[in-house]
Amino acid sequence: MTYFLFFLSIGLITALALVAKQLQQSKNDHTLAQQRLKEADKRLQEADQKYGGVISREDSVRELDTQIIVLTDRLKQLSQQSDIEEQEISAKSSALKAKLQGLEEREIVEAFGFYESKYDFQEAQEYKQRLDETRAQQKQMIKDKQAAVCNTEWSVGGSAKEGKKMTDNFLKLVLHAFNGECDASVTKVKYNNVQTMENRIRKTYEDLNKLSQTTHCEVTSRYLDLKLQELWLTHEYQEKKYQEQEEQRIIREQMREEEKALRELEKAKQDAEREEGRYQEALEKARQDVESATGKAQQKLFVQIEELQKRLSEAEANKERAISQAQLTKSGHVYIISNIGSFGDNVYKIGMTRRLEPMDRVKELGDASVPFPFDVHTMIFCENAPELESRLHKQFHERRVNKANERKEFFRVSLEEIVKVVRETDAELKICKSEITFTKVAEAADYRKTLAEERQQSTQN
Template sequence: MNYLLLLPSIGLVVALACVIKTLQNQKSNYTTTQKKLEEAERHLQEADQKYGGLISKESIARDLEVKISALSTQFEQISQQTQSEEKELAEKIAKLRVKLQGLEEYEIVEAFGFYESKYDFQGSDGYKYQLDKIRNQQKQLIKDKSAAVCGTKWSVGGSQKQGKKMTDNILKLVLRAFNGECDAAVMKVKYNNIQTMRSRIQKTFEDLNKLSETTDCKITQLYLDLKIQELEFTYEYQEKKYQEQEEQKMIREQMREEEKALREVEKARQDAEREERRYQEALDKARAELESSIGRDQDKKLTEKIEELEKRLAEAEKNKERAISQAQQTKLGHVYVISNIGSFGENVYKIGMTRRLEPMDRVKELGDASVPFSFDVHAMISCKDAPALEARLHQHFHNRRMNKENERKEFFRVSLDEIVKVVQEVDQELQTCRSEINFTKVAEAADYRKTLARERQDNTMQLI
């Protein structure tokens, strides 16, 4: 696209150079005339002084008037020619500027890949069905000989049959060329070139019709419209397929996260049961020893041991109940608010949800080798219905998403105060948070701040 912008720019430079050169020539001619007039006046004065009246002043004046008149006429002609050329160049420059502006706007549109969806099917199957329908309509137009038509009945060597054969061949060639260009455009269409591909099809349609206008053969507007629709549906079908794939990735990721959570819960339950059995066996053994013991000191030690074992047994039973409860309550979990200043900058937060028994394990996973610095936790909210709180927060800050195309990326450009306010409002409505909500306002970002300090130190040492 840059070379397209370069052409009108070169045209503008050449046109302006021509105008400047013409004006310089005009100024030069005017200066020359002035010099000649001054020189003639000087000669007149010298002649008058030298010959003292021998030469007629009137005769010299007439000669000078003739020369001045000729020079004035010449100057006027140059001036008129310059004005005409200047006007013509100004018109060319205006046209080039309009073309340049159009190309610049076109490049901006292409660079941003702007395309407003025209169709709204729920799934990719709807687009696929419509694509097949459009292609079948194109085939039917070709069968009916309505894709390209000829308005004149030609005859070759007096034979209308030969003339029809020639016309059919021309139409076949025109359609083959048009279909080839359209197929290439459809195969290459992407988010950042759909406008270019649509213009390419339109221009091919116009060029081929112009080339074949001497034979009165042309591609029909209906066939062009179907090709444009095929291009648009192909693009939107690709976009819908991409969205569906991303949704499937999100579902699979949620399933993996839930499987991890369930494995953790099951492991915690099994560990709690083993602890419970171990403490129960130790307690039974201590009680038996107490019954057969002799002596106060020994009784006191066994009693203290039994109390300690009963306490640990109660904790093991509590952990077991917690694990069972966690497994039964599928919505129980934590909503976290984390940041990574070194990686994403200020006022960028990830709002996510985990059902793991140890929610910090999820945060540590997110801060692995895929990002240069670890995440800082601003809130870890225990919820009876974690998915509901997370969904509300995502919905409220939807327009503040950093990635507006992929909702799997849960990063939002928003202040922490806004998050705190919305969390409080949603909890007041849903009553989902299980404990008091606490937010840490300041991000420690230890590795990031140490890195900055080291860079400052290195820069200072270089200056020294």
């Protein structure tokens, strides 16, 4: 028992020693771990102090990269949006330029208002007939449903019938819009906007067909051509009517001038016949008186008879001249006149009159239409005045001041050129019955007095 207790004590002590040794070892291991932990913590702090900035920059770089990606995407979106807006602005700019081009035509009509005729009919009635035919063709195209067409058979709710009804209504709407614009253009067409109205019709045609693309509908090009023909024919018909009216006005004016000249000639003839009768009676009476008179009284009667015979001869000559000029329907005076105060130098009116007193016609021209009276450079009596006037007008046609209205007989030409043509024409036709003399320098008295007064006023001021 004692040995058992001894051995038990020895074992217990040994066990306790082993446990104490293990506890010490564990303590040592814990202390070592703490030291290693402290060392690791210290090394971590040192590393953080040494490399913490690098780590922060890497984070910043990653953040910046992210922002760059976001901004790049945004830039692409803005670029795409800018391209779209640029295209829209370009389209609007083109449209505005087209409108501006149309508006500019009116401003530059003198230089750009020329219209090249598409037809060459001789009379207005021919234009009217062709215009009626063109409008009849348009009506037939509408009737045949060829003015506007749809290239797709649509259906509505599965019904082809309803689709056709919808298509027909849409085509009617398109044609109504197109015809309205065309009618407005045709109504407004004038010599100075033909191209503008043509562009307006073409633009309407393009816009309506563009809007109708989604439905596969369109106004046909043939119908457009007929509308343009209507525009051109309307314009040329108006121009031809105006020309014919001008020609009729010229004829009426010539007739009035002829009637006035004939009245003057008839009056001159009657006046000459009355004078002839008075002088004849006075002469007969003087001859009777001279038979019974003597001395100085008789001598005085002889002088009176001689004077009466002279006046009677003049009256007979005046009557014969009036009768002769009335019988010669083409005889008259061709005049060359100028008005430097109104029109400037080297501008001359070349006209003709059959008046017995041709200066009456010149005075009429200068009465109220111009601020200064005309100066006469020559007044040539011709047996065929219309021919001489016509030759001069044709020779200087390109030098007309007003090229749009040939009734305005003013020409920008030198007097020497006019003299040359007059002499050449007379040498060929032998029609001038009076001496061809010209006054080269215009008196222009009122105009020169006006200039003198203006200079005097300017000096006083």
